[in-house]
Amino acid sequence: MKNRLKVLRAERDWTQADLAERLDVSRQTINAIEKGKFDPSLPLAFKAARLFKLRIEEIFQDDE
Amino acid sequence: MKNRLKVLRAERDWTQADLAERLDVSRQTINAIEKGKFDPSLPLAFKAARLFKLRIEEIFQDDE
DNA sequence: CCATAAAGTAAAGTAGACTTTACTTAAAGT
DNA sequence: ACTTTAAGTAAAGTCTACTTTACTTTATGG
Numbered sequence: 001m002k003n004r005l006k007v008l009r010a011e012r013d014w015t016q017a018d019l020a021e022r023l024d025v026s027r028q029t030i031n032a033i034e035k036g037k038f039d040p041s042l043p044l045a046f047k048a049a050r051l052f053k054l055r056i057e058e059i060f061q062d063d064e
Numbered sequence: 065m066k067n068r069l070k071v072l073r074a075e076r077d078w079t080q081a082d083l084a085e086r087l088d089v090s091r092q093t094i095n096a097i098e099k100g101k102f103d104p105s106l107p108l109a110f111k112a113a114r115l116f117k118l119r120i121e122e123i124f125q126d127d128e
Numbered sequence: 129c130c131a132t133a134a135a136g137t138a139a140a141g142t143a144g145a146c147t148t149t150a151c152t153t154a155a156a157g158t
Numbered sequence: 159a160c161t162t163t164a165a166g167t168a169a170a171g172t173c174t175a176c177t178t179t180a181c182t183t184t185a186t187g188g
Contacts, residue, residue, distance in 0.1 A: 001106065001107065039105065039106045039107055040106055041103065041105065041106065042065065042103045042104055042105065042106050042109050042120075042124060043065065043103055043126065045106050045109075045120075046124075046126035047126075049121075050126075055119060055120075055121060056106075056109075056119075056120045056121065057113075057119060057120065060106065060110075062107065062110035062111075062114075
């Protein structure tokens with residue numbers, strides 16, 4: 001699973017900690033997701049989509 | 065988290081077991097998701113979206 | 129150089145997604 | 159009534175998402 005979080009953060013000049021706070025998760029969780037260590041839960045994916053006003057598919061891409 | 069799996073199944077005349085097989089999960093998992101016992105993982109949501117040729121948001125709705 | 133902020137990483141723990149086995153209930157046909 | 163199929167449910171186990179704490183690495187600016 002790929003994702004565009006790093007770019008979306010960069011566009012807004014947000015740190016991982018900033019994004020973590022807005023999504024109400026730990027900074028390590030953002031880091032792990034950005035690094036592809038694990039996939040976010042569906043509720044977290046929805047939260048990110050709401051935050052960025054994008055569709056889930058525009059943030060996360062299933063690579064298969 | 066609500067979802068339209070039951071309706072999408074009905075439109076295709078699929079049982080929970082049919083859908084489970086197509087999504088490569090157990091029948092109990094489909095049952096639990098339909099009944100709202102837990103949310104699917106993001107990869108499973110993507111799989112369902114691919115199967116039904118719909119967007120994730122058209123199948124699963126975050127209720128908040 | 130040195131300080132500071134951001135990112136990376138790791139271990140240990142908790143919660144939730146999912147499995148298998150197995151039993152129960154509901155609906156439908158014969 | 160009896161059988162069969164689908165749906166519902168529950169317990170115990172595994173795996174993964176996520177937390178907290180804490181330490182290391184990588185910029186960047188002074």
